[in-house]
Structure formats: structure tokens, C-alpha cells
Amino acid sequence: MRFERRADVSVPALLVAPLAAVLVSLALCAGLILAAGVSPLTAYAEMLRGAYGSRLAVTETFTRASPLILTGLAAAVAFRARLWNIGGEGQLYMGALVTAGLGHSMMSGLPAPLAVALLMTASMAAGAALLAGPALLRLRFGVDEVVTTLLMNFIVILFVGLMVEGPLKDPMAFGWPQSVPVAAGLRLPDLVPRSRLHVGLVVALLAVAVVWVVQMRTVFGAESRAAGLNPRAAAFAGVPMGRTLMLVACLSGGLAGLAGSIEVLGPTGYVTTNLSPGFGYAGIVVAMLAALHPVGVVGAAVFVATVFVGADAMSRATGVPSFIADVIMSVSLLSMLTALLFTTYRVRR
């Protein structure tokens, strides 16, 4: 058996690949569910019911999808330009911390929409700054950003721990390590009454539109795509490689920071060290399932959110541990990578 490169990657293949990857991962995980003594069909049915079976379930799923769309976008824009940002988790926490810290009392006196916009901007700046360091290190000294951005995640989460135990600790939280809350007037309004679904979803979808326009229509987008696809040719054509990389880093870090901001402004109201159940890392899966396309990110984020929200309900109903969600997500990433291989290569006997 051998792999032969295809002359061209067809567009339908790129659309089919993620669907196939998802189906294959569900089929593979069916084996694990069987091993837990439950019929996979029952389990998946419970999962679907858990994610979409009631109004509350649907809103939960989309609440979960909102930050995933943003962290998925963050990974997708970075990966397109061959900047391997694994630090979405840390950038998200930094954004969350900035929103909580500034939003507690400093914005009083400003009209709420302006204050919220300022908070989001500040969080994006914080996320961008966090990725700018590793990007600069790579440009100047060739330091591998996979390592630096990954390790930064741990530093940032420990820093968040320090802040919520110290300067930003909420005195009214009965000793729980959580930050001061953002002012009540600054919380994002709900999209659906009596649910946790908030305007953050709209913010995330707006971000998708903006990223799409930037990538597909602007000079910067064209240059960053060229730089990602063939750095030597881009440099030869005069694309300012350093500046392009830094701008991509700021965009990517900013999107992850924004994810943290909407989590605080939306469902939680404050920061803890378990604010994110791995949104930053899941964003990498989302980006890959979306084949790095900004619009595809929406579908991929909804899929991942479905699995996570649904798995909790399934676990309650059938007794299959909810860790199955992590397994499904991981296997779908591997399946997607395999599927992408088949879009570029054909198998020959």
C-alpha cells in the first residue's frame, strides 16, 4: 500500500472530511461505550437528548459553543500562518482576569455598552500581549513557539490562582478562591430569558465574520496566507514576514482573550482557576475539524459543545463516565488529521 499525492484537493473532499472524521470517531468510541456495558445507540441518543432535548439543553450547548468558536478561531488564524499557538488556554485566562479586574469597579460612571467594549478590548490586548512574547522570541531567536505558548498556559493559570487568592480575591465569597465579580450592570444580556445563553454568542459570530473578511478580502489576509503556505516565496515577493507574524499573533491571542472576557461577562461573572474546562485546548481541535476555515469553526465548535454537554446527560442516564467526551473529541481530532491526509493523497495498492 502506498500514498500517491493527488493533483489537486477538491472542495467537496474538504467538506466531506470533517463529517467522515466525526462519524468515524463516534463509531470507534462506540466500542468503549460497549465496554462500559451500554448500547452505543442508547448512549448516543441520550447524548443528543442531553444536548438538544430541551430548551435549556439547547441554550447550554450554545453557551458552551460561544467561547469554543473564539478559541477555535484563535487557533485557526494562527495555524494558517504557521504560527503554532498552543497557548489559547492561557490567553483566555488572561482575558478573563483583565475583564474581572477592570470590570469590578473601575468602569463605574461609563455607559454600560462603552464599558463592555472597553473591557473586551482590554482583554483582547492582554491575550495579544501574551502571544506577542513567544512570537517575538521565535522571530528574534528561533525559539519554538509550541513549547513557549504551551508552558505559558501553566504560568498564567498559576498567576490567576495567585490573583484570586490575593489582590483580586472576593471578600464576599466565604473564603472560596474566586475573583471579585464584574459590576452587575456590565454583564452581557441573555439571548434567551431564564437561561445562561448570552450575547457572547453574537460577539463570537461577529468575530467569525470579521476574521473571514480579514483573511479573504484584505491585503494583510492575502499576505498572511501566502506567508503560511510558502514562507520563502512570500518573503521573495516582499511580504513583511516579521510584521505579518506579529499581527497574526495579536489577532490570535486577542481572539482567545476575548473568549475569556465573554465567559466572565456572560455566564460566570468572576474568575476562578477552573473557569475553563479546556476551551483553549479544545479550540485546537475545533480549528482542525474546521480545516482552519473561519466559517467551519462555527460548526466544529457546536459539535464539540454538543459532545461535552451531551456527555454529562448521558453519564447521568446510562452510567458511562463523562470522560467519554474527551475521548470522542481526541479521536475526532485524530480522525480529522487522517481524513485530511486522504484529501491530499490517494491510496494505491
Place this chain on the structure above:
Amino acid sequence: MTQPVLELNRITKHFGGLMANDDVTLHLNQGEILALLGENGAGKTTLMNILFGHYTADAGEVMVSGRALPPGMPRAAIAAGVGMVHQHFTLAANLSVLENITIGSEPLWRPDSRRAEARAGIAGIARTFGLPVNPDARVGDLSVGERQRVEIVKALYRKARILILDEPTAVLARPEAEQLFATLRGMTAGGLSIIFISHKLHEVMAASDRVVVLRGGKVVAERRTASTNPAELAELMVGRQVVRPRRTAHATGKPVLEARGLTVIDAGKRGLDAADFTVCEGEILGIVGVSGNGQASLGRVLSGLARPLSGTLTLQGRDITRLAPRDLVRLGIGRIPEDRHAEGVVGDLPVWENAVLERLRTPVFSYRGFVRRAEARAYAARLIDRFDIRGAGPETRTRLLSGGNMQKLILGRNLAAQPGFLLANQPTRGLDEGAIAAVHAELLAARDQGAAILLISEDLEEAAALSDRIQAIVKGRLSQPVPADRADARTLGLMMAGVWEVRDAV
């Protein structure tokens, strides 16, 4: 009559709608050098890949010494004594020659590697066939010619009796190529049979016993080399008469680009050493030399990718020594890179984006940071039309273009802006005759309209046919220019060997 060592019977292979090989039948005799001649895309490499088992033919069979090879199994081909030396070498640069040769030929479960045996085997091959290699050298430190020798030894080490060389001289300078052919002769005397693939007529004439010409996937002719001539072969290969254009004498104008004492350090080495040259209006200045003598550094500095350590570069009196690529483009400098796949185009982007990538930030192609897509597409369509870029529309992925058409795209986006100065770095490397003629015609037309052109070439015929003056580059140093009418093959050969320096010293 003795049985042929190799027979290909009615091989047919298509990729999608493209007929790569159409009912190809040929044979190879014991101790013979057979040249497989054809333009790029004629199906030569596909045919050899079928023979070696990389591809499976749709129909037809491969017979080695009268026995059919199972299709699609390189291992079977190796076992039957077929060895292949690819155009792009398959060596690991970080391993030694010995390791590269033995790798894959020893069973994985054997705990030790039998180096002494291997060493003796390699020494034996070196002696028998006149292929000296140092088994302990690191492949990354070897020259291209030496690496190729390692590839050949590797094939012979696996007991190859039939050797296939895919465009063996594509990466070699002329003296290395001549040495290779002498070696191949010696090898046939030792009982080997050889097929080499080429699109260069003079090599085929110099090195083969018999020629099979492929065109459009079909065998169009077979000739004994002794009873044919380059003109006939050229016509058979291209299917029509192709004449490369030659320069006609004409007056040149005032200096456009001047370099004085240009010194460039590249990768720690002195790539260019105090180089002086002047290119005038309506002139082509040829820079000839054996590959690896500083051409890359010269190309990089003129493309704005390398900053010289010292010296100046002026364009119409204006200092451009330290300008970036985009500034150079803005000042009307055109640049054709040495490696069109690696530097010339972004293969996965459509033709229109590659057509405008250098000029994206000019008002013609963008407005307030947004790409003017309609204008860019229309521009690409005009380039395709004007420069006869075949098999492409503005939306075609650039990777799908053939080498010649890709080069026409690069040439087109440079010439459409009517550059005052054009750098043409190896503009026809790897192209077929038809495309070479087209590129040459465009370069000459640009020169006749007043462009100053610096042509860097390893192909002496090309340099002599196009250049008004010629300088040789040797170890980063440039010779004095010689007018084209005084540049015969002997003079150029001496210049490329660096002999002018000796004369200077006397």
C-alpha cells in the same frame, strides 16, 4: 539475437483525463545506454516509475530478462536487479555515505550493522566501476555530483544490473556531467545496462547508443545515436521545428544598474567578493559560472533578500543597496527567482493572487487595505493572454501549472510592469525546448525595448545566445566583462575556471 535485459510491452497509464503513457513499447539490450528523450510532460518519468513499481500501469507489462515483474512493487524491481537514481536525491543529509548506502538493505531485526562487509562491498563497487566515494563522509557535506555518485553506488550495492537515471544532469555543472557520462560508459563495459532520461539533446548525442523519443505519452521515434543528429531529434521531440531566438546586435544606452565592490556574506561564507558590474539600457549582461560559485548570493542581493556587507548598488544613480524586495519592485526592478517553485510562486494560491502578490500594496490592486479582487483577476487574465500561459485561468491553483507556464507567469508579472532592470536568475532551468524559446524571446524583446537585464545562467549556450557582454563568476569573484562576439566556448571555459585571475596576477 540475444534476449533484451528489459522489455516494456504496451504500457498504458492515465491520470484522470491525462494519457501519461499510451501503448509504450521499448526494450533495453545488455550493455547498452538507452536515452529516453522527451519534453517535460512527455511521460518519461511516469514510464520509469511504472518500470520501477512506483506506479501501476493500467495495461501492459514489464519484463526483466524474459520474466514479468509483478506490478506496483519496487521491492520486486530491486530484487530483479533494477536500480533507480531519482532526479531529486533520496539521501539523508545527516547520515554518512556508508549509512545511506546500507540503509534499507539490512534486515531490521539484525542486532548489529555489518559495517565491515558493507565497507568492503562499497570499495569493490568503487574499484570495478570507477566510482570513488568516501564511506565516512557526511552526505550533507558532499557536492551535488558526489551525492549523485553515492546514489549510483547505492543502486549498485543492491546488485542492480539495470540502472535508470532520471534527468541525471539536471543538477550538475557541465564538467561534472561529462565525468558522469564517462563513468556510465565504464559501467556498461562492466556489464550494466542503462536508461537515462533527458530532454537535453547534446547529452543524448554524447552519451547514448540508442535514443527513444517520447512525445505526448507515445513513442514517436527510435534512432541509433550514430545515425541521427540534434536537429532531427529536436524536431521529433517537439513535433515541430523549434528555433531558439538569438540576439541581434544593437546599441546599448547609459548605465542602469551599477554594482561597486559588492561583498555579501551568506551562511557564514563569502558569497560575493568585491563584485563590480554594470548593466546598461537595452543590454543583457550574462553571468556564467559553475553552480555554487556565488550565483545564489548575487541573486539574493539583487532581489532584496540579502544585505551586502560592503559595496554599493545603484539604480540610475540612486542608492538601492539596502532596499527590501517591495521597495525594489516599486522602483521598477523585476526579479525572476532561481527556484520558481520555492520562491517564485505560492503553489496553493490561485494564479491571480500570485500575479499580484508583489504589488498588493500598490493602489492598483488594493484600496484602504482591501484587495481589489476584480482588478487583480482582470490583470491575471491579461497576463495569461499576453504571455500565452496555457492550461490556466485566474482561479487555477498555481501548483497545477507546468514548469514552463509557471515561468511564463513569473516572467509576465515582471515584464508587464516594464521594468527598467530585470534580474533573470536561471530563467530556463528545467524547462523544455518550446518553453525555453518562449522565455528567450520575451527576454530579448524586453531588452530591445530598453530594459537592462542581468542574466545568471549555468547554461553556456543560453548565455552566449542572449548576452551582449558576459562575466564569469568564480568563488564569488567576477571576471572582467567580455563582449559576446569574443566569447567563444574556449574563452568562457577558461573564464569559468577562474583563469582570468592568473592572467591578472602576472
